Amino acid sequence: MSRTVVLVVVAALLSETWGVPLSSGSSPRAANHFPDGFYLGAATAAYQVEGGWNEGGKGESIWDHTLHAQPNLTADGQNGDVAADSYHKYKEDVQLLVGLNANVYRFSLSWPRILPTGDTDNINQAGIDYYNSLINELLANGIQPMVTLYHWDLPQELQKLGGWPNAVIADYFVEYARIAFENFGDRVKLWLTFNEPDMFSNGYSSATALAPGADSPGVADYLLAKAVLLAHARVYRLYDQRFRPTQRGRVGITLNIDWYEPLTSSADDAEASDRQLQFECGLWAHPIFSREGDFPEVVKLRVAANSRKEGRTRSRLPTLSPAEVNLIRGTADFFGINHYSSSLVTSGSSGSEPSKTYDSGVVTSMFEGYPTSFWISDIPWGLRKLLNWLHKSYPGYPFFITENGWSDPPGVLNDTARIHYYRGYLSALLRSINDDGVPVIGYTAWSLLDNLEWMNGYTIKFGLYSVDYDDPERPRTAKASVPVMAQIYKERAVPLEDFENADTTPPS
Numbered sequence: 001m002s003r004t005v006v007l008v009v010v011a012a013l014l015s016e017t018w019g020v021p022l023s024s025g026s027s028p029r030a031a032n033h034f035p036d037g038f039y040l041g042a043a044t045a046a047y048q049v050e051g052g053w054n055e056g057g058k059g060e061s062i063w064d065h066t067l068h069a070q071p072n073l074t075a076d077g078q079n080g081d082v083a084a085d086s087y088h089k090y091k092e093d094v095q096l097l098v099g100l101n102a103n104v105y106r107f108s109l110s111w112p113r114i115l116p117t118g119d120t121d122n123i124n125q126a127g128i129d130y131y132n133s134l135i136n137e138l139l140a141n142g143i144q145p146m147v148t149l150y151h152w153d154l155p156q157e158l159q160k161l162g163g164w165p166n167a168v169i170a171d172y173f174v175e176y177a178r179i180a181f182e183n184f185g186d187r188v189k190l191w192l193t194f195n196e197p198d199m200f201s202n203g204y205s206s207a208t209a210l211a212p213g214a215d216s217p218g219v220a221d222y223l224l225a226k227a228v229l230l231a232h233a234r235v236y237r238l239y240d241q242r243f244r245p246t247q248r249g250r251v252g253i254t255l256n257i258d259w260y261e262p263l264t265s266s267a268d269d270a271e272a273s274d275r276q277l278q279f280e281c282g283l284w285a286h287p288i289f290s291r292e293g294d295f296p297e298v299v300k301l302r303v304a305a306n307s308r309k310e311g312r313t314r315s316r317l318p319t320l321s322p323a324e325v326n327l328i329r330g331t332a333d334f335f336g337i338n339h340y341s342s343s344l345v346t347s348g349s350s351g352s353e354p355s356k357t358y359d360s361g362v363v364t365s366m367f368e369g370y371p372t373s374f375w376i377s378d379i380p381w382g383l384r385k386l387l388n389w390l391h392k393s394y395p396g397y398p399f400f401i402t403e404n405g406w407s408d409p410p411g412v413l414n415d416t417a418r419i420h421y422y423r424g425y426l427s428a429l430l431r432s433i434n435d436d437g438v439p440v441i442g443y444t445a446w447s448l449l450d451n452l453e454w455m456n457g458y459t460i461k462f463g464l465y466s467v468d469y470d471d472p473e474r475p476r477t478a479k480a481s482v483p484v485m486a487q488i489y490k491e492r493a494v495p496l497e498d499f500e501n502a503d504t505t506p507p508s
Contacts, residue, residue: 031434032499039442040489041104043403045151047080048451052087056126059116061153066211074457084449084467085474094137096465101489104144106444108151118155120175128183135187146190149177152200159212165223170231177235181243189249192336193232196256198280218354222317229287229328236331254336254402257281259382263346272347272362279360289394293329294320303359338403342382374407380424381506387432398439405446407460418481426494427502
């Protein structure tokens with residue numbers, strides 16, 4: 001397929017599915033330019049930036065509860081009680097987005113700020129008012145809100161019921177989503193049900209990885225998978241039937257997906273690469289986005305086999321009934337992707353028994369020779385390979401990069417490594433769209449602000465804007481990456497020299 005035909009196909013998808021007008025020009029778009037109507041912005045999450053943990057009627061979340069009870073769980077003993085104080089400084093933060101030339105802002109609702117106990121017996125109008133004010137401020141500045149319903153801050157009262165491994169939590173989530181659609185859906189047209197279920201499941205498979213620290217590896221995380229998929233599907237069906245006819249929005253889900261390059265050219269390592277992708281991505285994506293639905297076959301077979309070896313009479317991975325498969329399949333208008341890095345993978349054993357890591361039967365390692373910070377390696381071609389794999393695996397869905405970013409230690413304002421990272425990854429994204437024909441419709445950088453990075457506390461920084469956490473006023477300062485990204489967003493293109501020099505071609 002020629003590049004001209006590819007551009008027409010992508011433009012037609014945007015026009016028909018998203019209401020984005022086709023370009024009036026007759027000549028093909030330059031390879032370093034984003035499509036017309038492409039979303040470009042930044043992202044945050046409620047617990048990581050809002051603060052105001054007990055203000056305005058907000059209830060306690062599992063993160064409030066966990067980090068108050070065990071403050072030493074974070075690397076610096078800090079928590080999100082105040083965080084970046086976006087609860088009070090949201091208007092200032094909207095102006096930061098304006099300074100980036102952003103046309104979309106991805107943020108999450110705090111479930112306990114709206115429903116303090118997680119249930120509809122106590123609807124907190126002050127919380128609804130806060131998010132209405134934020135949404136209106138965004139729209140007044142020409143920025144589309146993209147709302148994540150769940151970014152890890154479950155109401156603590158629902159954790160008392162067992163949290164996400166208990167399938168009844170889906171009932172509560174549907175009611176919470178209904179209230180969000182009723183109060184915000186007239187203005188919010190981009191919705192995400194969940195952020196990174198593969199990551200927040202670690203809060204139920206480890207005592208120290210994330211809240212709530214339930215420590216039931218290979219059991220609770222699989223129970224959670226079924227509950228979350230059913231919750232997502234029911235919320236999508238609710239929107240589709242009750243709200244879409246008048247609100248005309250779109251609903252998706254965001255999955256965290258790294259790229260896993262085979263360590264060698266062997267067939268075993270190629271299988272290990274696909275297997276790791278199925279356990280990290282397919283566990284969640286296959287039931288929703290594949291034509292056949294259900295969990296991936298390799299996941300079902302391996303977990304069942306290991307369960308039998310352990311003397312169990314049933315698989316640790318719960319079964320989806322035919323009715324549940326049909327309920328979940330096709331419940332997305334777009335596919336959200338959080339991507340940061342790539343790793344090498346080979347067949348082998350790692351992780352405790354039982355655990356999802358052990359079930360996958362792979363060993364991962366970091367690349368050598370690439371810029372690395374903490375757990376992230378700067379490998380732009382990995383994003384391109386991932387997008388092509390996803391498009392081949394789940395055809396017919398547009399993709400939205402909902403997180404992508406670089407971490408620095410504290411105190412770095414001249415963030416040249418972040419600039420290099422963003423130029424490379426945005427170039428790889430453009431190659432995927434313009435050369436490979438992958439239908440990507442938006443990108444939000446992680447993150448707008450330096451924030452609480454979960455168990456790392458404030459010891460690593462992802463923000464385009466620095467936040468001084470030693471100052472109670474939490475002043476924001478633009479890093480060197482801000483004018484670079486602002487220019488890319490304004491021109492809707494990566495500068496040609498940077499684009500041509502980026503490492504976007506996968507190794508043979």
